[in-house]
Amino acid sequence: MPAEKKVGAQTVAFAKPPVVSATAAIAGAKEGQGPLADTFDKVIDDPYCGEDSWERAERRLLQEALEMALKKAGLKPRDVDYLLAGDLLNQIISANFAARALAIPFIGLYGACSTIYEGLAVGAMLIDGGFAEKVLVGSSSHYATAEKQFRFPTEQGVQRTPTAQWTVTGAGALILTATGTGPRVTHATIGRVVDLGAGDPYNMGAAMAPAAADTMVHHFTDTRRRVADYDLLLTGDLGFYGKTLLEELMRSYGHDIAERHNDCGILIFDRENQDVHAGGSGCGCPATVTCGLIMRRLRERKLNRVLGVGTGALLSPLTTGQGETIPTVGHAVVLES
Amino acid sequence: MIFLKAFVVGGLICVAVQILMDRTNFKVTPGHVLVGLVTAGVVLSAVGAYEPFVKFAGAGATVPLSGFGHILAQGAIKGVQSGGLLGAFNGAVAAAAGGITAAVVFGYFAALLFKPKG
Structure with missing residues (x-):
């Protein structure tokens, strides 16, 4: 017998669609000079975010986005049932270390750049399945950490090919809730x-x-x-x-x-x-x-x-x-x- | 005149390689270029074709990576003449010692002065 809320081969339809009750988007300087500048909650011009390494900078971005989403929703970390987060670095260190600071029960995700959507899907399943009332979802990347992880040291100045894309420095977070107003x-x-x-x-x-x-x-x-x-x-x-x-x-x-x-x-x-x-x-x-x-x-x-x-x-x-x-x-x- | 020749010849080597990378849709990577130019310099130098090129273009031929291959080849040849088979191994790196040491020294000081975290 197919699962009650499953539709077709790969889709689930939520019986009581979870609500995105708060969101936060924090971006770096280059993104802040782009066409979406006024849609970000905060633009951090310092690529180090006041930290002393790129990795610490990325985790600062993610942590700030998660905290901002909590604040906007008027929630404390202990009010949230699960934190779902992930990033591009080995062992998803940005998410793990940001989760260390927040002390919310944590499920680490790795879907590479799809992570925020993977988090939305899994978070909504947790809520509609009756396992959670409030879920915090977040994901981040940083140009310099991604270059180091996947390509070459930036100091080497390797030419980028015409098909290469520019890794966004930024983090997004959102609160999913069982009830409330929002998308x-x-x-x-x-x-x-x-x-x-x-x-x-x-x-x-x-x-x-x-x-x-x-x-x-x-x-x-x-x-x-x-x-x-x-x-x-x-x-x-x-x-x-x-x-x-x-x-x-x-x-x-x-x-x-x-x-x-x-x-x-x-x-x-x-x-x-x-x-x-x-x-x-x-x-x-x-x-x-x-x-x-x-x-x-x-x-x-x-x-x-x-x-x-x-x-x-x-x-x-x-x-x-x-x-x-x-x-x-x-x-x-x-x-x- | 030597400055002009160096500029044009050195520039042409870079242009040729850039066109090669662009035309192959970057299937030829910077890594291939690095190894390819050094190897080409070694081979051309070994058959005696690079030395006249250096006489004509000066730094235009010695500064690009192929010039490093030329130094390695000439060092190996001189090494063989003075020290036999072992000299082929010692001579190449001995001839290039200036460039290698400069890379280490300048790299060291750049790392002290700046924050190499990329």
């Missing part, structure tokens, strides 16, 4: 890990587009919905080339998404003037754009129904070094005003 999470479609053989770590958008397409197509099939049922189909960090590729892929599956599709990696930077090549990326990209711009538009009812698909490239520097291709995943969540 609601009505469905979640958990992605399968997809790998069509792309191996270039400087072209993540192309690697992740098939995962986003796979999840979107299953979402439409499971829910019997169409593109026109959504005001916006938002992907996490496909960037310019990944966005084009996703739209082509979806057309081949019979869904013309081009008019209603946008990508956080394209929204967050001014590609012409900010020298970010193919756009933004990193956990902080979908986290800050979703917790900032998208939630604001939903609250203002300028958007009524959004399908957000967080996309993650599940590679490690070790697998890249060993010549492996890049497994990717897309997690989708339906947000309604």
Whole structure:
């Protein structure tokens, strides 16, 4: 017998849709000079955030975002049932160390850049399943920590390829509650890990587009919905080339998404003037754009129904070094005003 | 005149490699370029083709990475002449000692003066 709230192969429909009752988005200087500057709660111009290493800076960003979301919701850490968080660094250290400071029962997540959407999906399941009343979700990335983790030391000044994306320095956090006012999470479609053989770590958008397409197509099939049922189909960090590729892929599956599709990696930077090549990326990209711009538009009812698909490239520097291709995943969540 | 020749020749080496990277969609990586230029310098120097190039372009031929390969090759050849087979190994690095030591010393002082955390 299929599970009560499961719809189709990969989707769950929440009986009592959990509410996003507060959000916080904190961004770095470059993001603060971009087109979404006024949607962030705070812009921290110092790339070190007053700390003495990039890793400490990132964890400061995440901790501040989590604390800000709590404050906005008028909650203390002890009022929250679970903290769900993750980031891009080895052993998700930003999330682990931020969780150490907050002392909320903690479930660490790793979905690479899709983590904020993975958190939204799992958090909503915890609440609608009756296991929690309030869940805090957060995710972060930092340009300098990601370069160090996945690419080259920034001091080396290695040339970035035209398809490379710029890791967003920023953190997003949100509070999910069983009751209250705010945008609601009505469905979640958990992605399968997809790998069509792309191996270039400087072209993540192309690697992740098939995962986003796979999840979107299953979402439409499971829910019997169409593109026109959504005001916006938002992907996490496909960037310019990944966005084009996703739209082509979806057309081949019979869904013309081009008019209603946008990508956080394209929204967050001014590609012409900010020298970010193919756009933004990193956990902080979908986290800050979703917790900032998208939630604001939903609250203002300028958007009524959004399908957000967080996309993650599940590679490690070790697998890249060993010549492996890049497994990717897309997690989708339906947000309604 | 030597300045102009050095500028043009050194620049052309860099332009050629940049075009190679761009045209191969960055399949040729900076790592390939580094190893490729040094190796090319060694081979050209060993067959005697690099020395006339250095005479013509001066620093334009010695400063790019291929010039480092040239130094290694010439050092190995001299090493063999004075110290036999072992000299082939000693000579190459001995000839390049200036560049290697400069890299270590300047790297050390840069690390003391700045915050290398990238």
